[in-house]
Amino acid sequence: xxxxxxxxxxxxxxxxxxxxxxxxxxxxxxxxxxxxxxxxxxxxxxxxxxxxxxxxxxxxxxxxxxxxxxxxxxxxxxxxxxxxxxxxxxxxxxxxxxxxxxxxxxxxxxxxxxxxxxxxxxxxxxxxxxxxxxxxxxxxxxxxxxxxxxxxxxxxxxxxxxxxxxxxx
Amino acid sequence: xxxxxxxxxxxxxxxxxxxxxxxxxxxxxxxxxxxxxxxxxxxxxxxxxxxxxxxxxxxxxxxxxxxxxxxxxxxxxxxxxxxxxxxxxxxxxxxxxxxx
Numbered sequence: 001x002x003x004x005x006x007x008x009x010x011x012x013x014x015x016x017x018x019x020x021x022x023x024x025x026x027x028x029x030x031x032x033x034x035x036x037x038x039x040x041x042x043x044x045x046x047x048x049x050x051x052x053x054x055x056x057x058x059x060x061x062x063x064x065x066x067x068x069x070x071x072x073x074x075x076x077x078x079x080x081x082x083x084x085x086x087x088x089x090x091x092x093x094x095x096x097x098x099x100x101x102x103x104x105x106x107x108x109x110x111x112x113x114x115x116x117x118x119x120x121x122x123x124x125x126x127x128x129x130x131x132x133x134x135x136x137x138x139x140x141x142x143x144x145x146x147x148x149x150x151x152x153x154x155x156x157x158x159x160x161x162x163x164x165x166x167x168x169x
Numbered sequence: 170x171x172x173x174x175x176x177x178x179x180x181x182x183x184x185x186x187x188x189x190x191x192x193x194x195x196x197x198x199x200x201x202x203x204x205x206x207x208x209x210x211x212x213x214x215x216x217x218x219x220x221x222x223x224x225x226x227x228x229x230x231x232x233x234x235x236x237x238x239x240x241x242x243x244x245x246x247x248x249x250x251x252x253x254x255x256x257x258x259x260x261x262x263x264x265x266x267x268x269x
Binding site: 002003006010013014017018020021023026029030033036037040043044046047048049051052055056059060063064067068071072074075076077079080083084085086087089090092093096097100101104105108113114116117118129132133135136137140141144148151152154155156158159160161162163165 | 170171173174175176178179181182183184185186187188189190192193194196198199201202203205206209212213216217219221222224225226228229231232233235236237238239240241242243244246247248250251254259260262
């Protein structure tokens with residue numbers, strides 16, 4: 001049962017992402033990527049990462065993709081629909097993709113994974129996924145957490161400076 | 170229980186689709202969207218390992234990846250808006266002032 005849902009979600013992800021990279025209209029591409037993220041949230045729930053599934057929908061689909069859509073509407077994108085959409089380097093890209101795929105396949109084929117550990121996970125269990133994640137994030141990974149906040153601050157200042165019309169000296 | 174190779178293969182397929190989007194498209198916004206797809210493919214792998222090893226670290230790192238993706242989206246879109254301001258430049262091969 002779990003496996004059927006996994007195949008359904010992953011099939012949906014692959015189809016929507018293939019459609020996403022072939023659209024001429026960027027708004028359609030952004031909305032297809034939102035759909036991909038919804039399927040990905042389903043996969044996160046199947047893998048026992050409930051908090052990440054919620055973050056995926058609230059923050060990715062609801063935050064980052066809305067930022068994309070607002071920025072697309074600020075730009076002049078209608079002209080791009082009528083232009084040539086593809087680089088003239090299809091053969092090179094195909095060869096690179098096949099090589100990368102073969103490399104990933106060889107690594108996956110050759111490696112010995114440690115045996116799966118069973119964790120007592122079930123949907124709605126207590127203490128749940130959020131408590132467990134918070135306990136690790138705010139103790140063992142407190143310093144990377146603070147570094148991530150500095151990264152967000154730097155990105156915010158950088159985005160404002162780059163998108164500002166003129167900078168007074 | 171989903172086998173971990175399923176997660177890894179799904180992550181690899183999504184990463185390849187994203188990489189092909191980055192390499193083949195001219196539209197800069199689609200390239201940024203493809204980069205988001207590649208970052209999410211990495212998240213699939215992290216969460217698969219987290220499930221397999223019964224360890225929370227994979228999910229913590231997925232959160233950090235989402236943070237970096239948010240930063241990348243903000244700065245990338247700001248660059249695109251700055252490029253788009255004076256004249257319409259949405260294709261990456263038109264931005265070739267520094268190209269040798």
